[in-house]
Amino acid sequence: MVRGKTPIGKIENYDYRLTTFSKRRTGLFKKAYEISILCDVDVALIVFSHSGNLWHFSGHKRIEDVLTKFLSCPDTQVAKSVSLSKKESLVDLLQNVKHQDDSAEGALRKQQNPNENSSVAVEDIDFQLARCQSRLNYLKGFRRKLQHLHRDL
Amino acid sequence: MVRGKTPIGKIENYDYRLTTFSKRRTGLFKKAYEISILCDVDVALIVFSHSGNLWHFSGHKRIEDVLTKFLSCPDTQVAKSVSLSKKESLVDLLQNVKHQDDSAEGALRKQQNPNENSSVAVEDIDFQLARCQSRLNYLKGFRRKLQHLHRDL
DNA sequence: CCGCCTATGTATAAATG
DNA sequence: TCATTTATACATAGGCG
Numbered sequence: 001m002v003r004g005k006t007p008i009g010k011i012e013n014y015d016y017r018l019t020t021f022s023k024r025r026t027g028l029f030k031k032a033y034e035i036s037i038l039c040d041v042d043v044a045l046i047v048f049s050h051s052g053n054l055w056h057f058s059g060h061k062r063i064e065d066v067l068t069k070f071l072s073c074p075d076t077q078v079a080k081s082v083s084l085s086k087k088e089s090l091v092d093l094l095q096n097v098k099h100q101d102d103s104a105e106g107a108l109r110k111q112q113n114p115n116e117n118s119s120v121a122v123e124d125i126d127f128q129l130a131r132c133q134s135r136l137n138y139l140k141g142f143r144r145k146l147q148h149l150h151r152d153l
Numbered sequence: 154m155v156r157g158k159t160p161i162g163k164i165e166n167y168d169y170r171l172t173t174f175s176k177r178r179t180g181l182f183k184k185a186y187e188i189s190i191l192c193d194v195d196v197a198l199i200v201f202s203h204s205g206n207l208w209h210f211s212g213h214k215r216i217e218d219v220l221t222k223f224l225s226c227p228d229t230q231v232a233k234s235v236s237l238s239k240k241e242s243l244v245d246l247l248q249n250v251k252h253q254d255d256s257a258e259g260a261l262r263k264q265q266n267p268n269e270n271s272s273v274a275v276e277d278i279d280f281q282l283a284r285c286q287s288r289l290n291y292l293k294g295f296r297r298k299l300q301h302l303h304r305d306l
Numbered sequence: 307c308c309g310c311c312t313a314t315g316t317a318t319a320a321a322t323g
Numbered sequence: 324t325c326a327t328t329t330a331t332a333c334a335t336a337g338g339c340g
Binding site: 006009017035042047048067070134139140142143 | 161186194222
């Protein structure tokens with residue numbers, strides 16, 4: 001994101017990808033550490049590189065305790081964590097994106113480099129998509145477990 | 154870290170702490186998302202606030218799969234950080250439905266009509282799933298539109 | 307891989323609406 | 324609470340050793 005922002009998407013060049021991974025991993029773990037201290041919250045962070053290397057972090061508690069807490073999380077909490085915050089609600093997103101859309105469209109006619117506005121919006125959507133997909137995957141797993149439980153009882 | 158850098162340490166003022174948590178959480182999840190895409194790596198991130206709220210994210214794979222990989226990792230780092238018995242119990246949590254859904258099971262036994270309760274729980278999840286899937290579809294559609302706009306201009 | 311450097315994009319503390 | 328603004332601190336791409 002420096003000297004020409006990095007577009008979101010897999011970095012194809014292997015060496016660049018490794019370098020970026022190393023740098024961003026450092027930054028990510030630092031942020032995880034900071035929020036755990038500053039805000040006094042439990043964090044568990046696990047990263048696997050393609051080569052199979054593993055990095056992990058947890059603040060305050062041992063990572064297994066955080067994972068246990070996560071895995072034992074009652075469904076009400078699951079539901080909570082999944083419910084959309086106002087900020088993420090469709091309506092807000094729609095308005096937000098439409099606004100960006102409009103301004104992008106308007107700007108396009110005045111500017112030589114219209115693509116930037118539009119691509120920023122696409123990246124935002126990609127971020128929302130990834131989070132949504134993550135929740136969906138989690139919910140699907142949870143649903144499977146519930147059904148297994150139901151069968152067993 | 155702006156207008157007078159934040160010293161590392163728990164932010165004592167409750168309101169500031171919440172505000173900082175909200176902002177940094179957004180940033181942290183964004184970073185986790187970015188590194189998972191840019192560097193094509195598996196990431197699992199779990200955060201619990203003191204009030205018990207849960208946020209989690211994983212890229213590419215389901216978070217359970219990343220956790221399973223973590224717990225089955227022969228890596229010495231994991232072996233060191235997680236004692237064997239603890240590790241086994243976590244694997245049980247992941248693989249055994251009954252252990253994983255203690256809360257649901259407990260609730261069922263307290264009720265006179267367990268089946269109904271269970272089906273309600275599944276319906277709850279279905280509801281969440283439907284919302285999430287709907288949002289996902291919407292986002293995907295929106296992304297397509299944006300890209301068309303992008304192409305057309 | 308590990309640092310260091312610099313220019314620049316990003317994150318965010320604090321204030322304000 | 325929630326969004327915006329603004330000023331600054333921080334993160335990091337690209338380059339070099």
